[in-house]
Amino acid sequence: xxxxxxxxxxxxxxxxxxxxxxxxxxxxxxxxxxxxxxxxxxxxxxxxxxxxxxxxxxxxxxxxxxxxxxxxxxxxxxxxxxxxxxxxxxxxxxxxxxxxxxxxxxxxxxxxxxxxxxxxxxxxxxxxxxxxxxxxxxxxxxxxxxxxxxxxxxxxxxxxxxxxxxxxxxxxxxxxxxxxxxxxxxxxxxxxxxxxxxxxxxxxxxxxxxxxxxxxxxxxxxxxxxxxxxxxxxxxxxxxxxxxxxxxxxxxxxxxxxxxxxxxxxxxxxxxxxxxxxxxxxxxxxxxxxxxxxxxxxxxxxxxxxxxxxxxxxxxxxxxxxxxxxxxxxxxxxxxxxxxxxxxxxxxxxxxxxxxxxxxxxxxxxxxxxxxxxxxxxxxxxxxxxxxxxxxxxxxxx
Amino acid sequence: xxxxxxxxxxxxxxxxxxxxxxxxxxxxxxxxxxxxxxxxxxxxxxxxxxxxxxxxxxxxxxxxxxxxxxxxxxxxxxxxxxxxxxxxxxxxxxxxxxxxxxxxxxxxxxxxxxxxxxxxxxxxxxxxxxxxxxxxxxxxxxxxxxxxxxxxxxxxxxxxxxxxxxxxxxxxxxxxxxxxxxxxxxxxxxxxxxxxxxxxxxxxxxxxxxxxxxxxxxxxxxxxxxxxxxxxxxxxxxxxxxxxxxxxxxxxxxxxxxxxxxxxxxxxxxxxxxxxxxxxxxxxxxxxxxxxxxxxxxxxxxxxxxxxxxxxxxxxxxxxxxxxxxxxxxxxxxxxxxxxxxxxxxxxxxxxxxxxxxxxxxxxxxxxxxxxxxxxxxxxxxxxxxxxxxxxxxxxxx
Numbered sequence: 192x193x194x195x196x197x198x199x200x201x202x203x204x205x206x207x208x209x210x211x212x213x214x215x216x217x218x219x220x221x222x223x224x225x226x227x228x229x230x231x232x233x234x235x236x237x238x239x240x241x242x243x244x245x246x247x248x249x250x251x252x253x254x255x256x257x258x259x260x261x262x263x264x265x266x267x268x269x270x271x272x273x274x275x276x277x278x279x280x281x282x283x284x285x286x287x288x289x290x291x292x293x294x295x296x297x298x299x300x301x302x303x304x305x306x307x308x309x310x311x312x313x314x315x316x317x318x319x320x321x322x323x324x325x326x327x328x329x330x331x332x333x334x335x336x337x338x339x340x341x342x343x344x345x346x347x348x349x350x351x352x353x354x355x356x357x358x359x360x361x362x363x364x365x366x367x368x369x370x371x372x373x374x375x376x377x378x379x380x381x382x383x384x385x386x387x388x389x390x391x392x393x394x395x396x397x398x399x400x401x402x403x404x405x406x407x408x409x410x411x412x413x414x415x416x417x418x419x420x421x422x423x424x425x426x427x428x429x430x431x432x433x434x435x436x437x438x439x440x441x442x443x444x445x446x447x448x449x450x451x452x453x454x455x456x457x458x459x460x461x462x463x464x465x466x467x468x469x470x471x472x473x474x475x476x477x478x479x480x481x482x483x484x485x486x487x488x489x490x491x492x493x494x495x496x497x498x499x500x501x502x503x504x505x506x507x508x509x510x511x512x513x514x515x516x517x518x519x520x521x522x523x524x525x526x527x528x529x530x531x532x533x534x535x536x537x538x539x540x541x542x543x544x545x546x547x548x549x550x551x552x553x554x555x556x557x558x559x560x561x562x563x564x565x566x567x568x569x570x571x572x573x574x575x576x577x578x579x580x581x582x583x584x585x586x587x588x589x
Numbered sequence: 590x591x592x593x594x595x596x597x598x599x600x601x602x603x604x605x606x607x608x609x610x611x612x613x614x615x616x617x618x619x620x621x622x623x624x625x626x627x628x629x630x631x632x633x634x635x636x637x638x639x640x641x642x643x644x645x646x647x648x649x650x651x652x653x654x655x656x657x658x659x660x661x662x663x664x665x666x667x668x669x670x671x672x673x674x675x676x677x678x679x680x681x682x683x684x685x686x687x688x689x690x691x692x693x694x695x696x697x698x699x700x701x702x703x704x705x706x707x708x709x710x711x712x713x714x715x716x717x718x719x720x721x722x723x724x725x726x727x728x729x730x731x732x733x734x735x736x737x738x739x740x741x742x743x744x745x746x747x748x749x750x751x752x753x754x755x756x757x758x759x760x761x762x763x764x765x766x767x768x769x770x771x772x773x774x775x776x777x778x779x780x781x782x783x784x785x786x787x788x789x790x791x792x793x794x795x796x797x798x799x800x801x802x803x804x805x806x807x808x809x810x811x812x813x814x815x816x817x818x819x820x821x822x823x824x825x826x827x828x829x830x831x832x833x834x835x836x837x838x839x840x841x842x843x844x845x846x847x848x849x850x851x852x853x854x855x856x857x858x859x860x861x862x863x864x865x866x867x868x869x870x871x872x873x874x875x876x877x878x879x880x881x882x883x884x885x886x887x888x889x890x891x892x893x894x895x896x897x898x899x900x901x902x903x904x905x906x907x908x909x910x911x912x913x914x915x916x917x918x919x920x921x922x923x924x925x926x927x928x929x930x931x932x933x934x935x936x937x938x939x940x941x942x943x944x945x946x947x948x949x950x951x952x953x954x955x956x957x958x959x960x961x962x963x964x965x966x967x968x969x970x971x972x973x974x975x976x977x978x979x980x981x982x983x984x985x986x987x
Contacts, residue, residue, distance in 0.1 A: 206614065210612065216604065483873035495896070
C-alpha cells in the first residue's frame with residue numbers, strides 16, 4: 192500500500208516551524224510496517240492545496256493530511272477537500288454539539304468562528320479528536336483515501352495512534368496486532384549493533400519481526416517492530432527474540448521502552464535505600480539536571496556541585512550521602528574542531544570504597560560534554576547493577 | 590519567483606531523521622525575500638525522483654534539491670537529473686582532481702567509489718563545495734533551474750549562503766546586498782512584540798525592510814531582513830530602524846545577532862572583574878550549564894551548587910566570589926499538566942547587598958524550568974546593566 196503524507200501551513204512551508212509532525216507520523220507508520228513513499232508540504236494556499244490533493248490522489252492509496260483544520264480563514268483543509276471531492280461542506284451537528292459541550296464544561300461560550308470546524312465535506316467520515324476542537328475526517332479523492340488530522344502535535348499524535356493507523360491497517364488488509372519493543376543502549380554505534388544483531392529477525396517463527404535502529408547521540412535505540420495474529424501469539428513470538436537482543440547487547444542496554452538511563456539509576460538508588468551527591472566540572476550541571484528533576488528524586492538526590500576541585504569520597508562525606516558520583520574532564524587545548532576531545536574521569540564512592548574509570552572522547556565540545564554526562568550516569572548504573580564500569584565503548588579512543 | 594525545495598533520501602522520507610535541512614533552507618530564503626511555495630520529500634527511488642523533478646520543473650522557476658549526492662549506489666541525484674535532462678553523465682575532471690587533492694592533503698588515497706561524485710549531467714554548471722567531496726551542480730529541467738546541494742548539513746549550509754542564494758537572487762533579477770539584523774528578547778510574547786513594533790518597517794526610506802519573528806522559548810527573536818543597493822546604502826537605511834527597535838523593545842533585549850544571554854552576562858562580569866557562584870534547586874544545573882562551559886568562563890564562574898537550602902549571600906561568602914546568583918523554585922503539587930507552575934525566587938548578592946525578584950510561571954514542568962533558568966540569567970544581566978530586575982514579563986501570572 193502506497194502511503195503519502197501531506198503537510199499544510201505557512202509556518203511549516205516557510206521553515207519557521209521545523210516539521211516534526213512529518214517525522215513523527217512517518218516513524219509511527221514504519222513501526223507498524225507501513226512505508227511512506229512521498230511527502231508534500233504546501234502553504235495555506237487554495238490552489239496549491241487543491242493541486243497537491245489531486246496529485247496525491249492520483250499516486251497513492253492513502254494520504255495523511257496534517258494541518259489546516261483550525262477555526263481561522265487561513266485554515267483551508269475542509270474547504271479544499273470538499274472542492275476536490277466535488278461536494279458541498281455540510282454542518283456536522285454531532286461535532287458542533289461536542290465542541291459546544293466542551294466549552295460549556297470549562298464554563299466558556301464557544302466563539303462563533305469555531306463553527307467552521309464542524310463543517311465537513313458532504314459524506315465525509317468523521318475521525319474523533321478526543322482532546323481538541325478540530326475533528327479529523329476521511330474522504331476519497333482520486334484513488335486514495337485521505338485522512339485529515341490537526342496540526343497541534345498532541346492532538347495529531349493521539350489521533351494517529353487511536354484512529355488513523357487502525358484505519359490504514361484495515362485499508363491495507365493488514366490484520367492482527369503490532370508491538371514495538373525498544374532497547375536503549377550506550378556505548379555501541381549503529382554499525383556494530385547491526386553486526387551484533389545479525390540474523391535476529393530470522394529467529395522469529397515467521398517474517399513478521401523487523402529490526403531497526405535510531406541513533407540519538409549518545410544513545411542508540413534498537414527497535415523490534417512485530418506483528419502477530421493476537422496479543423498472545425505476538426508475545427510468544429517476541430519473547431525469545433527480545434531475550435536474544437538483550438543477551439547480545441549485554442551490559443550496553445541502559446533502559447528499555449519508556450525507561451531512561453537516569454530513571455533506571457534513580458530506581459536502583461531508591462530500591463537500595465541510597466542517597467546521591469553529584470560533582471561535575473565541564474558537564475556543568477548536565478548530570479544533575481538529568482536526575483534531580485525526576486519525580487521521586489527529592490528523597491535521593493541531595494546535592495550537586497559544579498567545581499574543578501571536587502572528589503567523590505570528599506563529596507560523599509561532606510554531603511552525608513551513601514553514594515557520590517563525580518565526573519571530571521581534562522579538555523583539549525585550542526579552538527573547537529571535529530577532533531576536539533577530552534579525558535573523562537568518572538569516580539563513584541560508596542560505603543565500600545571508590546571505583547574510577549578513565550576514557551578519552553572526541554567529537555567537539557558539545558559532543559564530548561553530552562558523552563561525558565552519559566558515561567557518568569552509565570558508570571553509576573553499572574556499579575549499582577554489579578557490572579564492570581570499564582567496558583570499552585565505541586566512542587572512546589585509546 | 591516561485592522557489593521549491595525537494596529533499597531526497599530514505600532517512601528523511603521515513604522520518605528517521607527530522608528534516609531540519611528543509612526548515613533551514615526555507616528560513617534562509619525568506620530572510621533574503623524569497624518565499625518557498627512547495628516542498629517535496631522522496632526517497633532514494635529512481636521513479637519517484639524522476640517524477641518529482643518533472644513535476645517541480647513544470648511548476649517552479651527554481652528548485653533547490655537537497656541530498657542524494659553521496660558516493661554510494663543509493664545516491665541517485667546526478668543520475669536521475671541527467672535522465673530528466675535527456676543527457677549522459679560526464680566526468681568532471683576538475684572535481685575529480687579537487688577530490689584527489691583533498692584526500693592527498695590528508696595523506697589518504699581516495700576510495701574508487703568517490704569517482705561517482707564527479708559524474709555530472711552533461712552541460713551542468715558546477716557549484717563548489719569547499720568542505721566536502723559532494724559537489725553541487727545546476728541544470729534546467731522543464732522551466733525551472735535546479736540547484737543540487739548535499740545532504741550533510743554543514744556542507745549544505747555553507748553552499749546555500751555562498752553559492753545557491755546568490756544564484757537565486759540573480760535568477761530572480763534581485764540586485765543589491767542583504768543583511769539580517771537579529772534581536773533576542775526575553776519577557777515579551779510574539780503578539781506583544783508585534784504590537785510594540787507596529788509601523789517599524791515603514792520607517793525605512795523604502796519598502797525593503799521586512800520585520801519577522803521566531804519564537805524559541807523562552808526567547809523571542811525579532812528579525813529585520815533588509816536589502817539595499819550597496820553595503821553603505823543598506824547600513825544607512827538600517828541604522829535608524831535598528832535604533833527604534835532597540836528603543837521600543839527596551840530592557841527586554843537580552844542580546845543581538847550572534848550573542849547569547851549567557852554570553853552577554855559573562856562579558857559584563859569579565860568587564861567588571863567579577864567572579865560568580867550559582868545556586869539552583871529545581872533548575873538542577875541548567876543555569877550553570879549555560880554559563881560555565883563558555884570560552885573564557887573559567888576565570889569567572891567559580892562554583893555551582895544544586896541544593897534546596899542555598900541563599901545568595903551565604904553562597905557568595907562561602908565561594909569567595911564577588912557575585913552570587915541563586916534561583917529557587919516552589920513547585921506546584923500534583924501531576925504534570927499544562928497549567929502546572931512554580932513560584933520562582935531569584936536572589937543576586939554582591940558587595941553592595943542583595944536584590945530579589947519573585948514571579949509565578951506556568952506551562953508544565955519543563956517549560957517552567959527553562960523559563961526559570963532564563964529569568965535568573967536575565968535578572969543578573971539587568972542587575973549588571975543597572976536596569977530594574979522586576980519589570981513584569983508576559984509569561985508571568987500575578
